[in-house]
Amino acid sequence: METKEITGRAQEDAAALKALLPAQDILTFSFADGKGREYVCIFADALTDKDLLSEQALRPLSCYAGAADADAVARAALSPEVRAEASYEKLAAEVLAGNPVLVWEGADKGLALGTKKIAVRAVAEPPTDVAIKGPREGFVEDIKTNTSLIRRRLKTGELMIEMLPVGRRSQTNVALCWLDGTCRADIVDALRKKLSAIDIDALPDASYLTRFLTDKPYSLVKQTGTTEKPDIFCAKLAEGRAGILTDGSPIALTLPYLLAEDFQSGEDYFVPAARATFTRLLRLFALLVAVYLPAFYVAAQLFKLRLLPVKLLLTIAGSIRDIPLSPSLEMLLVLLVLEVLNEASIRMPKYVGMALSVVGALVLGETAVSAGFVSTPAIIIVAFSGIGLYAVPNLIEETSVLRLFMLLAAGSVGPYGIMLVSAFVLVSLVTTENYGVPLCAPFAPFSARDMKDALVKFNLLSLKERPRALNSPNKRRMK
Amino acid sequence: MTITPRQICFFLAGIAPVGKLILLPANLAATCGNDLLLPVLAHVLVQSVLVFCVLLLGRRERTLCTLLRDACGKTAARIAACLLAAFLLFAAFVPVIEQKLLVRSTFYDTIPAYLVFTPFFLFAAYICARPLPTLGRLWDILAPLALTGMAGIALFSAGSADLGALAPAGAAGAGGFLKGVQTACAWFFDAALLLCLIGRFPYRKGLALGGALCSLAGGGVLLLLLALFYGVFPGIAVIQTPAFSRMSGFFAGMTVLGRIDYFFIFAVAFAMTFHAALPVQCAVGLLTEAFGNKKYLAPALSVLFSALMLSAVYLVHFHTSAAVRTVTETLFWIFPLFTVLVPLLALLVFGRRHETLS
Numbered sequence: 001m002e003t004k005e006i007t008g009r010a011q012e013d014a015a016a017l018k019a020l021l022p023a024q025d026i027l028t029f030s031f032a033d034g035k036g037r038e039y040v041c042i043f044a045d046a047l048t049d050k051d052l053l054s055e056q057a058l059r060p061l062s063c064y065a066g067a068a069d070a071d072a073v074a075r076a077a078l079s080p081e082v083r084a085e086a087s088y089e090k091l092a093a094e095v096l097a098g099n100p101v102l103v104w105e106g107a108d109k110g111l112a113l114g115t116k117k118i119a120v121r122a123v124a125e126p127p128t129d130v131a132i133k134g135p136r137e138g139f140v141e142d143i144k145t146n147t148s149l150i151r152r153r154l155k156t157g158e159l160m161i162e163m164l165p166v167g168r169r170s171q172t173n174v175a176l177c178w179l180d181g182t183c184r185a186d187i188v189d190a191l192r193k194k195l196s197a198i199d200i201d202a203l204p205d206a207s208y209l210t211r212f213l214t215d216k217p218y219s220l221v222k223q224t225g226t227t228e229k230p231d232i233f234c235a236k237l238a239e240g241r242a243g244i245l246t247d248g249s250p251i252a253l254t255l256p257y258l259l260a261e262d263f264q265s266g267e268d269y270f271v272p273a274a275r276a277t278f279t280r281l282l283r284l285f286a287l288l289v290a291v292y293l294p295a296f297y298v299a300a301q302l303f304k305l306r307l308l309p310v311k312l313l314l315t316i317a318g319s320i321r322d323i324p325l326s327p328s329l330e331m332l333l334v335l336l337v338l339e340v341l342n343e344a345s346i347r348m349p350k351y352v353g354m355a356l357s358v359v360g361a362l363v364l365g366e367t368a369v370s371a372g373f374v375s376t377p378a379i380i381i382v383a384f385s386g387i388g389l390y391a392v393p394n395l396i397e398e399t400s401v402l403r404l405f406m407l408l409a410a411g412s413v414g415p416y417g418i419m420l421v422s423a424f425v426l427v428s429l430v431t432t433e434n435y436g437v438p439l440c441a442p443f444a445p446f447s448a449r450d451m452k453d454a455l456v457k458f459n460l461l462s463l464k465e466r467p468r469a470l471n472s473p474n475k476r477r478m479k
Numbered sequence: 480m481t482i483t484p485r486q487i488c489f490f491l492a493g494i495a496p497v498g499k500l501i502l503l504p505a506n507l508a509a510t511c512g513n514d515l516l517l518p519v520l521a522h523v524l525v526q527s528v529l530v531f532c533v534l535l536l537g538r539r540e541r542t543l544c545t546l547l548r549d550a551c552g553k554t555a556a557r558i559a560a561c562l563l564a565a566f567l568l569f570a571a572f573v574p575v576i577e578q579k580l581l582v583r584s585t586f587y588d589t590i591p592a593y594l595v596f597t598p599f600f601l602f603a604a605y606i607c608a609r610p611l612p613t614l615g616r617l618w619d620i621l622a623p624l625a626l627t628g629m630a631g632i633a634l635f636s637a638g639s640a641d642l643g644a645l646a647p648a649g650a651a652g653a654g655g656f657l658k659g660v661q662t663a664c665a666w667f668f669d670a671a672l673l674l675c676l677i678g679r680f681p682y683r684k685g686l687a688l689g690g691a692l693c694s695l696a697g698g699g700v701l702l703l704l705l706a707l708f709y710g711v712f713p714g715i716a717v718i719q720t721p722a723f724s725r726m727s728g729f730f731a732g733m734t735v736l737g738r739i740d741y742f743f744i745f746a747v748a749f750a751m752t753f754h755a756a757l758p759v760q761c762a763v764g765l766l767t768e769a770f771g772n773k774k775y776l777a778p779a780l781s782v783l784f785s786a787l788m789l790s791a792v793y794l795v796h797f798h799t800s801a802a803v804r805t806v807t808e809t810l811f812w813i814f815p816l817f818t819v820l821v822p823l824l825a826l827l828v829f830g831r832r833h834e835t836l837s
Contacts, residue, residue, distance in 0.1 A: 303587045309737030413595055416586040419745065420598050423752050427606055430616040433480070444616035445483060 005086040006103060006110050008068075013088075013103040013110065014040035020092040031058060034065035039104040042091075047098030049117035057102065057113050068106030077102075081114025093171065120145055126228035126250065128393060133270040135231040143173050143247035149230040150177060150245075154237065158182065164195050166209075166246075170202035173247040174209070177233075182240050182466070182474045187435045191242055191255065206246040206253055213244075213255060214434055222398055223434050225254035225261050232266045240472030256437035258469060259429065260454045262394040263287075268457055276457035283391045284455060290388030291399055294331050295406035295418050297381050301327040303414035319375040328411025330374050334382040335407065337364060339400070342386070441469035482615035482680040484689070490614075491530060491669065491693040493622030496629065496701040497747055498754045499666045501577040501721040502803065504708045508716035511651040511659035513644060515709055515716075516702055518659030522667040523698030529670035529819060530694040532826045533677060534687035539829060542678030544768045546829045560769035564762035566671065566817040568784060571758035573665050573806055575599075575788050576799060577721070578755040581748060585724040593796065600789040603756040607781030611764040612679055617753055625750035629700055631743030633707055635727035640710030664814040665807040668758075669694065671818045674825065675761040723747060759784050 006013050014028050025045040032038055039061060043053070056079040064076040070084040083099075085091050086109045091101045098116030123145065125131075126138030139146045147161055158180040165171045174195055178188050191213065198212045206226075214223040225241070227233050228250050233243050236254040244253040263283050268276035300307040301320070308316065323330060341360040345353045368374045389399055402425065409417030432439040442450030450467050452458035464478040499519075507515035539546065543563075547556035579596045587595070606613075651659070673690075704723065711726045712719045719725050727740040763784060767777045795802035 303589075303591070305588055306738050307741055309733075309735065312737065413598060414586060414591065415745075416582050416595060417598065419586075419749055419752060420602050422749065423602055424605060426620065427609065427613070427617065430620065431480075431609060431613050438480075438616065440616065440620070444619040446485065446619040 004088045006088070006091075006107055008106050008108065010038045010040045010103050010105045010107070013107070014042060016088050017042050017092055017095070017101065017103070017110075020088060021095055026095060031062060033061050033104075034063050037068060037105045039102055041100055041102050042095055043100035044095055044098055047116050047118065048100050049115045052115040052117070053100055053113065056115060057100075061102075068104065068108075070107060070109035070111060073102070073104065073107070074111055077111065077113065079113045079115065083112045083114075084109040085112060086110070096171070118142060123149065129228050129232075129266065131229075131265075131267045131270075134266050135229065137230055138228045139230060139233075139245070139250040139252055141248050141250055143175055143245050146230070146245045146250075146252070147175055147177075150234055150237075150243075153230060153234040154179070159237070160188075162192070164192070166195060166198050166200070167203040168199065168201055170204075172203040174203070175245040175247075176242065177237060177245065178242040179237050179240075182238065182472055183242050184240065184435075184471060184473060187242050187256065190435060191244070195244075203246065204248065206244065206249040206251040209244060209246065209253060213253070216432065219428070219432065220398060220401060221428060221432050221439065222259075222262075222395065223257055223432065223439065225257040226251050226394060227254065228252070229266055235266075235269075236261075238477065240466050240470040240474070256435040256470065257439070258437065258441055258467075259439050260442070262392055263455060264453075264457075269460065273457045273459045277455070280455050280457060286388035286391035287395065287399060290385045290391070291403045291406055292418065293381050293385050293388075294335060294403065295410035296415070297377070298327045298331050298407060299410040299415045299418060302411070307415075316375075316377050319377050322372050323375050324372070325374070326411075327378075328407065330378050331382070331407060332404075332411070334374055334378050335385075335404070338382050338386050436471070437469055442467070480610065480612040480616070482612050482676060484680055484683050484686045486615035486618045487534070487673070487676070487680055487686070487690055488693040489618040489622035491690055492697045492700070493626045494618055494750060494754055495669045495694070496697045496704070497625045497750045498574055498577075498757075499701055500629075500704060500723040500747065501581055501751070502573070503663060503666045504705055504722035505717055505720045506662050506807065507659050507705070508709060508712075508719075510662045511655035513646070513709060513713070514649060514651040514655055515659065516645065516705055517648070517656050518663050519698070519702060519705060521656075521660055522663050523695065523701070525819070526667050526669055527691045527694040527698065529822050530673060531687045531691035532830075533670050533673045533822045534682075534690040536674075536822070536826050536830055537677040537680065537686065538682045540678055540682055542768060543674055543825070544765065545678060546825070550828065557769045560765050563671070563675070563817065563821070564766050566813065567675070567758040567762040567765070568787070569806075569810075569813060570665070570668050570671070570817075571755070571762075571788060572791060573803060574755040574758065575792055576795075576803055578751065579792060580799075581721045581724070581751065584721055585744060585748060593793065596792075597789065599752070599755070600785045602752070603759055603788065604778075604781045604785040606753070606756050607760040607763045607784065608778040609760075610777070611676060611760065614676070614757070614760070615680070621750045621753055624746045626700070628743040628746030628750070629704060629723075632723055632727045632740065632747065633703060635730040635740045635743070636707045636711050638731065639729040640707045640726075641713060642706060642710045644710055644713035645706060661811050662807050664811040664818075668814055668818040670822045672757060672761050674822055675765050759788065 004016065018026065018028060026042065027045050028040055028042045030038055030040045057077045060076055060078045061073070066072050066076060074082045074084060083094065085094065091110045091112060094112035095101050098118060099112040099114055102111045102113065120142040121140045123137050123140055125136040137149060139149065151159065160178050160180050162176045164174050164176060166174045176188070176191055176195065194213050200208065203209070210224045211217045216223065225236065233252045233254065237243050241254045241256060263280050268280065296307065305313060325333065341356065345356050348356055365379055369376050369379060385403065389396055392399070405421055406418055409421045430440050430444045438445060441447060442454050447468050449465065450469055453463055465475050466472045466477050504515065507518060511518060544556055544560055547559050578599060582596050583590055708722045708726050709716050711729065724744045727743065728738065730740060733739065763777055763780045766780055770776060
């Protein structure tokens with residue numbers, strides 16, 4: 001296909017660009033320089049900082065009387081971010097990205113000026129990763145702000161940030177970040193290749209990318225790390241991972257991902273090692289309880305009463321005596337109610353959400369028990385399971401599905417069903433790898449050295465080397 | 480994905496003993512009474528020597544199929560692989576039957592329907608289709624889990640075990656000892672399993688000796704549990720199957736805490752589930768390699784073999800004891816043939832050092 005290029009006739013070039021961008025919010029205006037040459041500026045109305053445009057380009061150029069070539073005009077424009085392009089398509093893309101384009105009489109190329117103005121949310125603490133101790137900054141939707149947050153923390157020439165447009169129509173900027181010499185080159189190459197191969201209309205959020213970046217896109221197992229905090233993102237880059245930022249999304253992705261990452265929090269590194277170890281084990285315990293407790297309760301009632309101590313058994317027997325539903329149906333019902341309440345409370349406005357909590361807790365919970373639809377132990381178990389799930393918030397999607405599978409297995413096959421589902425999950429987990437890194441490292445394959453920062457957290461001074469599982473070319477991080 | 484020498488050691492020390500904790504203790508108690516440790520000790524020693532031999536064969540860093548193919552040609556290698564696979568399927572019968580007994584007696588208060596055990600074969604078909612090196616990573620998780628489980632069971636049962644019941648040693652006489660050795664043959668085929676894995680792990684200096692020591696350590700764990708088992712049930716050990724899930728139930732604290740020993744029992748049973756599928760998985764791996772690693776061969780074979788095991792188990796459903804007796808008493812000689820003779824023969828033929836040694 002023939003690429004149409006700048007002709008050097010201002011009105012004709014402007015008309016050609018306008019033909020490519022017929023929308024009403026793409027505006028044009030003309031002015032003349034000191035020599036009387038005509039200039040036409042094409043810009044997207046809401047995306048351009050008109051004051052800056054006027055200050056950096058229009059005012060100096062109106063007095064300009066030099067040569068008409070793009071280099072000379074660019075020097076006169078006083079703008080620190082100027083790109084010269086001859087192709088109409090590329091210039092149109094610049095306009096859509098918020099950069100005004102200048103064409104003029106006698107031009108060999110058009111100029112794109114970096115004077116875009118985008119409404120940006122202020123940097124704030126992310127709601128999904130609140131820290132009592134440690135940095136409170138979080139990523140925002142603007143990719144430039146996010147790269148600045150990273151660059152501020154990693155002041156090294158080894159920090160590489162490569163911008164790649166993704167999305168046929170959205171042309172969303174995706175930044176591939178890594179520390180040169182620390183992250184394996186084959187990981188960066190593979191990511192670059194996968195990102196370039198994505199053929200999708202639009203990329204509304206970083207979560208869309210996760211399916212394209214993994215080897216098993218249909219797997220239920222999570223295979224990319226996510227964070228909203230630049231300090232965690234930078235720490236992961238420093239460990240030898242690559243990171244991905246997406247314009248329009250505050251979620252950053254990190255790869256390769258290890259399952260153990262989600263049991264760690266940024267705060268673990270700001271508190272004593274013993275405390276960090278305790279909280280990590282607590283998270284694991286909470287997750288196991290959340291997934292297994294409802295299932296074991298049902299299995300114990302249906303198939304294996306001896307699992308429960310006698311006194312507890314008598315208490316439960318008293319509570320469930322008049323319940324019309326089977327234990328598995330009762331538990332499934334209460335779990336579904338919890339999921340519905342959870343879903344509704346997240347989507348609802350804050351004030352309605354409070355009312356919803358009251359309705360959920362009092363009306364549904366209390367009344368359902370007193371009406372004899374469900375038993376008190378079932379409510380307690382589901383409540384505990386619901387809370388436990390949130391101890392590891394990054395795995396909620398996977399664990400809530402797993403909890404349902406466990407419950408179905410417990411209700412149909414009993415304790416053996418729970419065991420078999422666990423066995424399936426274990427095989428699936430240990431065989432998952434991304435970018436040559438086993439998901440379950442450092443547990444399977446076991447690595448004693450990496451165990452220093454897995455579930456048990458050693459003192460910072462012991463963590464002299466990067467995780468062996470990531471196989472970084474630069475092994476040492478501390479001397 | 481490869482198996483590491485450490486994972487081989489994990490298997491020998493932590494996973495191999497769990498396969499011998501369901502029917503074997505009661506069967507041995509029936510054949511040689513309080514002398515049940517002696518036949519096991521003999522088997523443990525022999526297995527450790529065999530493990531040493533097989534791991535020594537691993538120095539060539541070639542799989543059994545490759546060794547056979549290079550030495551005897553493709554057809555002979557396929558025939559040998561088929562024979563070994565047939566043995567592994569035969570050897571899988573007792574562990575699968577044991578799994579069924581375990582499910583019925585440990586996981587349910589009342590005897591459940593036949594179908595309850597059927598999902599195991601779905602799992603077997605799933606795991607057997609996976610490449611053999613997957614085992615290494617599973618052992619990394621399962622070995623500590625199984626060892627913790629066995630330690631917990633031992634701890635809970637130690638208080639109620641009368642180890643004096645094991646005395647006087649030798650009461651069963653030579654006949655009892657030999658009968659015990661014969662009975663236990665069906666449970667000691669670790670060397671044959673290991674034979675399927677050679678060439679899939681890098682050989683390091685001292686691995687053969689380390690493996691043999693781990694095998695001895697695993698045997699030590701097994702002997703300890705057997706001793707405790709007989710100590711807990713001196714008079715009625717014969718009817719206590721599955722042994723390991725019953726011996727810890729008399730711990731004094733359980734009236735208050737409930738059956739907390741079930742945590743440990745479930746941990747061991749979890750490892751047993753994988754162990755029960757292991758012979759079939761090795762058979763699938765062996766045949767897949769022998770017939771050219773074709774893409775759909777492993778899934779097809781794993782489904783076929785799982786279905787075969789399912790049919791066999793349900794075919795003998797009402798004659799389980801007789802079937803187990805046939806394998807352990809009448810056909811017991813098949814086990815030493817493949818577990819002792821084949822590894823020794825393989826070492827004799829392929830064991831010489833080669834220029835490609837690591």
